[in-house]
Amino acid sequence: MRVSASLQIPDAAGRFGPFGGRYVPETLIRALDELADEYDKAVADESFQTELDELYRHYVGRPTPLYHARRLSNHCGGAQIYLKREDLNHTGAHKINNTLGQALLTRRMGKPRVIAETGAGQHGVATATACARFGLECVVYMGTEDIRRQKPNVFSMKLLGAEVRPVSTGSRTLRDAINEAMRDWMASVETTHYILGSVVGPHPFPRIVRDFQCVIGRETRRQCLDQLGRLPELIVACVGGGSNAAGMFYPFIEDQGVALLGVEAGGRSNNVGDHAAPLCFGHPGVLHGSYSYVMQDEDGQTCDVHSVSAGLDYPGTGPEHSYWKKTGRVSYTEANDDEILAAFDTLARTEGILAALESAHAVAKAMELAARRKPDQTVVVCLSGRGDKDAQEIALLRGEEFE
Amino acid sequence: MSAIDTLFDQLRNSGRKAFIPFITAGDPDLEFTADVLRELVARGSSICEVGIPYSDPIADGPVIQASYTWALDKKIKLAEILDMVDGLTGELAAPIVTMLSYAIVYRHGLSEYVARAKAAGVAGLIVPDLPVEESGPLADICRREDFSLIQLITPTTPRDRALQIAERTTGFIYYVSVTGITGERKELPQQLVDNVAWLREQTPLPICIGFGISRAEHVRMLRPVADGLIVGSAIVRRVAEAATRPRKDVLTEIGDYVAELISAM
Numbered sequence: 001m002r003v004s005a006s007l008q009i010p011d012a013a014g015r016f017g018p019f020g021g022r023y024v025p026e027t028l029i030r031a032l033d034e035l036a037d038e039y040d041k042a043v044a045d046e047s048f049q050t051e052l053d054e055l056y057r058h059y060v061g062r063p064t065p066l067y068h069a070r071r072l073s074n075h076c077g078g079a080q081i082y083l084k085r086e087d088l089n090h091t092g093a094h095k096i097n098n099t100l101g102q103a104l105l106t107r108r109m110g111k112p113r114v115i116a117e118t119g120a121g122q123h124g125v126a127t128a129t130a131c132a133r134f135g136l137e138c139v140v141y142m143g144t145e146d147i148r149r150q151k152p153n154v155f156s157m158k159l160l161g162a163e164v165r166p167v168s169t170g171s172r173t174l175r176d177a178i179n180e181a182m183r184d185w186m187a188s189v190e191t192t193h194y195i196l197g198s199v200v201g202p203h204p205f206p207r208i209v210r211d212f213q214c215v216i217g218r219e220t221r222r223q224c225l226d227q228l229g230r231l232p233e234l235i236v237a238c239v240g241g242g243s244n245a246a247g248m249f250y251p252f253i254e255d256q257g258v259a260l261l262g263v264e265a266g267g268r269s270n271n272v273g274d275h276a277a278p279l280c281f282g283h284p285g286v287l288h289g290s291y292s293y294v295m296q297d298e299d300g301q302t303c304d305v306h307s308v309s310a311g312l313d314y315p316g317t318g319p320e321h322s323y324w325k326k327t328g329r330v331s332y333t334e335a336n337d338d339e340i341l342a343a344f345d346t347l348a349r350t351e352g353i354l355a356a357l358e359s360a361h362a363v364a365k366a367m368e369l370a371a372r373r374k375p376d377q378t379v380v381v382c383l384s385g386r387g388d389k390d391a392q393e394i395a396l397l398r399g400e401e402f403e
Numbered sequence: 404m405s406a407i408d409t410l411f412d413q414l415r416n417s418g419r420k421a422f423i424p425f426i427t428a429g430d431p432d433l434e435f436t437a438d439v440l441r442e443l444v445a446r447g448s449s450i451c452e453v454g455i456p457y458s459d460p461i462a463d464g465p466v467i468q469a470s471y472t473w474a475l476d477k478k479i480k481l482a483e484i485l486d487m488v489d490g491l492t493g494e495l496a497a498p499i500v501t502m503l504s505y506a507i508v509y510r511h512g513l514s515e516y517v518a519r520a521k522a523a524g525v526a527g528l529i530v531p532d533l534p535v536e537e538s539g540p541l542a543d544i545c546r547r548e549d550f551s552l553i554q555l556i557t558p559t560t561p562r563d564r565a566l567q568i569a570e571r572t573t574g575f576i577y578y579v580s581v582t583g584i585t586g587e588r589k590e591l592p593q594q595l596v597d598n599v600a601w602l603r604e605q606t607p608l609p610i611c612i613g614f615g616i617s618r619a620e621h622v623r624m625l626r627p628v629a630d631g632l633i634v635g636s637a638i639v640r641r642v643a644e645a646a647t648r649p650r651k652d653v654l655t656e657i658g659d660y661v662a663e664l665i666s667a668m
Contacts, residue, residue: 013536023505023532025462026568027557027582169468175459182461187583189559286506287459289532299481300510301458 009323014203014290017326019319022202024182024289031189036204038109043211048104055100056215059133060090064216066223066380071350072367079233079373081366083353083383084220086244093356093385094216094244095126099195101212103130106193113137113192117181119146119174119240120311120358121153122385123197128162130195138162141180143172146310149393171304174240174314178288198241199318202289206246206318213247220380221251228378234259234369237382238361239279239332240312242321244384249330250320259331261369262321263361265307266334276305278317279325279332292319308337308397309357309390335364341397343367344387356385357393406498406526407551407574410449411609411630420668421449421575421631423611424638424661425502427467428453428484429474431646437491438654439642444497446658447665449631451495452529454639455484455503462531464586466636470643481507485523492524500553500574502529505537513541517550527551527574535568542571551575558582558598566605575609575630578602580616586636588615591624599628622667634664 014020022032042048056062064085073081086094099116106114114136118124124140131138140157144166147154157164170176178201185194199206199213224231235252237245239262252258267275275281278293285294287302295303295315307313324330335343340357343364347355355363359382366381373379387394395402404412414421424443428436440451456471456479463471488499501520508516508530520528527550533541535554545552551574556565559582569576578599580591599610612625613633625632638657645653 021537022534023537024534025531025557026534026555027462027559027579029534029564030559030561169472170458179459179461183464183584186462187581189582286504286509286532288461291509296506296510298510300504300507301475302506 010203010207014207016320016323019284019290019292019322020203020206021291022289023286023291024202025186027186028189028202032202032204034109035105038105039204039208042105042108052101052104056097060096060100061088062215063219064088066220066227069351072347073370075346075350076367076371079370079375079377079379081370082232082378082380084216084248084380086216086382086384087353087355087359087386091122091126091129092388093122093126094213094247095123095197096129097215097247098197098209098212098243099123099126099130102193102195102208103134103136106136106195107134109193111191111193113188114195115139115141115181115184115188115192116195116197117141117174117177118197119177119313120309120356121146121150121157121389122311124162124164125153125156125160127195127197128157128160131162132160139184140164141167141177141184143174143176144168145172146174146177150310150389151392152389173310175302198243199246199320200241200288200290200316206290206320209243210246210250210320213243214250216244216247216382217249217251220248224380231255231258232378232380233373234261234379236261236263236362236366236369236379238263238312238358238384239317239321240265240276240314240358241316242318244382246318246320248382249324253329260329261365262330262332263365264332264334265309265312265361266336267306268337273304274306275334276307276313276315277334278315279321280334284322287316290319292322293317293325308340308393309361311356311358312361333365335361339364341394344394353383354387355383356387357390359384405549405551405574407450407500410498411575414449414630420626420629421611422447422661422665422668423450423452423631423633424448425452425454425633425635426642427470427474427639428455428487429477429479430470430639430642431473432477433483433487435645435650437487438650439657440491440495442654442658443661444495446662448497448661450497451499452633453484453488453499453501455481455501455507457504457507460504462584464584464636466640467585470639481511485519488525489523498526499524500527500529500551501525502531505530505533508541513544517544517548521548521550527553529553529577531555535571538571545573553577555579556602558592565602569602569606569608572608575611576602576606577633578610578612580612580614583614585614587617591615591621596624596628603628619664619667622664626668632668
């Protein structure tokens with residue numbers, strides 16, 4: 001197969017065009033180099049991929065279905081909507097695809113301890129799960145605001161044997177959890193691997209996480225060919241850090257007939273502080289070790305952001321998304337809080353599926369765009385996670401009792 | 404030669420070492436920051452590091468994080484900090500360097516930042532989240548402007564890489580004493596002295612050691628191998644008391660503390 005320039009990225013310095021790189025303290029450089037080397041060796045080692053494939057199949061429950069949401073499609077009155085059911089994975093979201101891969105890398109590097117950050121708690125649960133499965137010590141950093149709104153996941157992590165360390169600095173959300181995990185890693189780097197949960201951070205994380213998540217797009221591509229006999233017209237995925245979107249989009253990058261759309265958190269309004277949509281409203285800048293679109297003020301200070309979905313409540317995004325935006329290969333838009341709550345309801349009542357609030361962003365835009373397309377066209381949505389974790393937060397938003 | 408190079412020439416010629424305090428700009432306000440800088444220099448500091456508050460400092464421990472947060476809560480801007488420094492550099496007998504995140508430098512523009520800082524009398528900068536492979540563009544500008552780009556070497560830096568960093572550093576090498584974040588430590592690692600002694604044989608650049616240093620015994624342990632010592636959190640912690648106690652008392656205590664460490668050098 002001929003590989004295009006777009007598929008060869010990142011380069012050896014971790015650059016996706018101008019984006020990416022490594023803006024972290026010198027203390028971490030050796031560990032990042034070791035991780036990049038170990039990953040290259042793992043990729044070249046057939047037994048690594050075989051072991052991961054076995055885990056995906058028998059432990060995670062892959063391949064996940066590509067489900068034709070007929071009642072939702074009829075409700076929208078346009079194109080056929082298909083859902084890639086990442087919510088049916090073990091632990092309820094796509095995050096497990098990455099944490100199992102990185103847990104295998106941790107074992108290869110001989111490190112006994114793992115740290116992770118989490119926003120919605122999905123990555124935290126997936127990391128705690130992988131660590132339990134491989135007998136690794138696990139510490140998860142989580143903002144106290146996220147602990148409040150994602151209680152079921154906090155309890156699950158503890159049941160799985162992980163220690164959840166509350167982070168009460170800054171906005172007390174995902175961004176602060178990453179800061180605290182990085183600080184832990186500064187001191188523990190000799191014995192600890194940091195399982196970063198999204199396609200963000202310093203090189204080689206954006207590449208490694210994307211590669212592990214690409215199982216989503218590879219399966220979807222094959223399932224489209226099997227079930228539809230062709231590729232879809234449009235694929236939609238939500239973007240915070242952007243790991244489910246990166247994994248879904250990457251295998252379709254060369255399929256020019258397939259439009260790709262990333263949906264950021266539009267929050268309450270387009271005003272700074274009311275949304276978490278750096279690709280839509282931000283500028284290129286440096287945050288958490290990489291150069292990418294970010295919400296920053298004119299002094300380079302990170303802005304506070306808002307989203308009802310903890311997993312998208314992040315001021316930055318993956319460098320590869322910035323690259324795709326710059327090249328025009330992927331379009332980026334945002335869905336606001338009201339739109340996603342409505343989409344959540346519609347999906348629940350037409351298909352009997354509770355989507356994660358993160359994934360509801362993709363559902364909202366897919367519904368809107370499907371309505372404008374013809375019934376013989378196909379829109380695929382990455383349903384990245386299930387919504388059980390959000391029931392309490394949704395009740396709160398509606399002023400209903402949750403007991 | 405930047406002001407830093409000149410200073411280390413003078414220190415070496417007279418057999419002395421540099422004491423380099425770090426304080427956060429704007430904690431609790433810029434007026435007090437200026438007062439503290441005057442006190443630090445009056446008590447014998449050789450260079451002052453001024454920390455530019457940043458919203459997401461991943462290399463800093465709780466003390467410096469908190470001081471950054473307090474300063475940013477008051478909406479402090481880089482321009483105001485440089486104005487304060489500008490008003491001070493004429494009277495201070497010690498050069499000032501800024502420590503700041505690359506996020507801030509990049510946002511202002513590399514050339515623009517260096518030009519503005521230089522115009523304010525700043526002699527150089529430390530960018531703790533800019534490793535050597537990413538430092539090329541800024542290093543070129545700094546060389547052209549004779550503005551010191553002080554780079555860091557840590558206990559996890561392999562030796563061949565340390566040489567590469569030394570090659571591209573100007574002013575002095577910032578040797579990080581511990582694998583970890585900033586903050587006071589009771590003890591410093593034993594192999595630190597050997598590592599710095601090795602590096603000293605590889606480069607003519609002055610080597611200053613920072614992170615964790617807070618006690619006279621640390622100063623005595625590191626004095627033989629270092630050209631200078633950097634003390635941050637121990638001073639920032641004392642500065643923080645100005646929020647609740649008479650500023651004059653706090654200033655005197657900071658001065659006395661610094662004088663005690665300097666006398667151990």
